[in-house]
Every structure is written in C-alpha cells, then in structure tokens.
Amino acid sequence: MAVRTILHYPDPRLREKARPVAEITPAIKQLVDDMAETMYAAPGVGLAATQIGEPHRIFVIDTANEDEPSQLRVFINPEIVQRDGEVTWEEGCLSFPGVVEEIDRASKVRVRAMDREGKVFELDADGLLAVAVQHELDHLEGVLMIDRMGALKKRIVDRKMRRRAETRASAR
Numbered sequence: 353m354a355v356r357t358i359l360h361y362p363d364p365r366l367r368e369k370a371r372p373v374a375e376i377t378p379a380i381k382q383l384v385d386d387m388a389e390t391m392y393a394a395p396g397v398g399l400a401a402t403q404i405g406e407p408h409r410i411f412v413i414d415t416a417n418e419d420e421p422s423q424l425r426v427f428i429n430p431e432i433v434q435r436d437g438e439v440t441w442e443e444g445c446l447s448f449p450g451v452v453e454e455i456d457r458a459s460k461v462r463v464r465a466m467d468r469e470g471k472v473f474e475l476d477a478d479g480l481l482a483v484a485v486q487h488e489l490d491h492l493e494g495v496l497m498i499d500r501m502g503a504l505k506k507r508i509v510d511r512k513m514r515r516r517a518e519t520r521a522s523a524r
C-alpha cells in the first residue's frame with residue numbers, strides 16, 4: 353500500500369473524465385487500497401481516483417467520526433439512481449487546500465455501485481454521506497467544487513489557487 357500524491361487545482365488532470373472499471377483486477381484492488389491509505393493520511397472524508405491522476409470510476413468515503421470505528425466504503429462504477437431534496441453544505445476538497453465554501457446539493461441520494469470485490473450494492477445516503485457521494489461523483493466527471501460556486505467566489509478561489517501553485521512552483 354502507498355500514500356499517493358493528491359493533485360491540486362488547477363492541475364488539468366482533475367478535468368479528465370474517468371473511465372468505467374471493466375474488471376476487478378489485482379491492480380484495481382491495489383488502487384483502491386492506495387486510495388484508502390491516501391484518504392486516511394490526508395485526512396479526508398472521501399477521495400476520487402481522479403484526484404491521484406488515475407482516471408478510473410472509483411471513489412472511497414469514510415464519514416465516521418474520530419471517536420467511532422472507521423467505516424470504509426468503496427464505490428466502483430457508481431451511479432446515482434435517485435435524488436431528493438436540497439441542502440447547502442460547507443464543503444472542503446483535498447484538491448483545494450484551505451478552501452471551504454457552501455455548495456448546494458441534493459439532500460438524499462440512492463447510489464448503486466460495486467464494492468472492492470465487485471459485488472453490486474445500493475445505498476441510501478443523507479447528511480454528509482449524501483454530500484460526499486455527490487462531491488466524489490463530480491470528480492469522476494472532471495467537475496470540481498469551484499464549478500458549483502457563484503461567479504464572485506469562483507474568481508476569488510481560482511486566483512487564490514493559481515497564486516498558491518505559482519508560489520509553490522517557484523519555491524522548488
């Protein structure tokens with residue numbers, strides 16, 4: 353297992369549309385394990401394969417609190433089959449360090465996916481889990497939280513992230 357590097361906006365690889373997983377191979381299982389390790393190391397509530405430059409339709413989520421046992425959920429070829437209600441949630445993203453913004457989402461979703469063994473499951477999610485599922489599914493489409501912000505916030509976040517990337521590049 354390995355902690356992988358998380359790509360930061362405006363890395364163009366975050367815009368790649370992820371491809372469906374055709375078969376659960378040992379390499380796919382290794383990728384899932386690396387994603388979980390990377391998510392826990394960050395730490396984050398979720399991680400999409402696109403964020404580590406692997407454009408496969410896979411994300412992992414763990415919304416358990418620090419005082420609860422970890423509850424890793426693996427989603428391969430996920431689809432939202434039902435959405436209900438509306439919610440505004442303060443979201444963060446590991447690809448936008450230091451950025452927290454309110455984003456509008458469906459408040460409940462039913463998601464269908466395969467787990468790490470290739471077994472199909474359906475999950476009814478609300479609260480943070482529902483928000484995270486939608487956030488991660490966006491990543492697989494190359495859609496980022498900045499795309500869901502109003503024009504003013506979008507411009508501020510874009511400039512902040514581009515400056516940050518330039519500063520870090522010149523420090524190297």
Ligand code: GNR
Pocket residue numbers: 395396397398399400403441442443444445446447483484487488491
């Ligand atoms: O760690 C994360 N926290 C979070 C908080 C509110 C809504 C969504 C998220 S997902 C984010 C990790 C991440 O960037 N996943 O792609």
Ligand code: NI
Pocket residue numbers: 444445446447487491
């Ligand atoms: Ni994210």
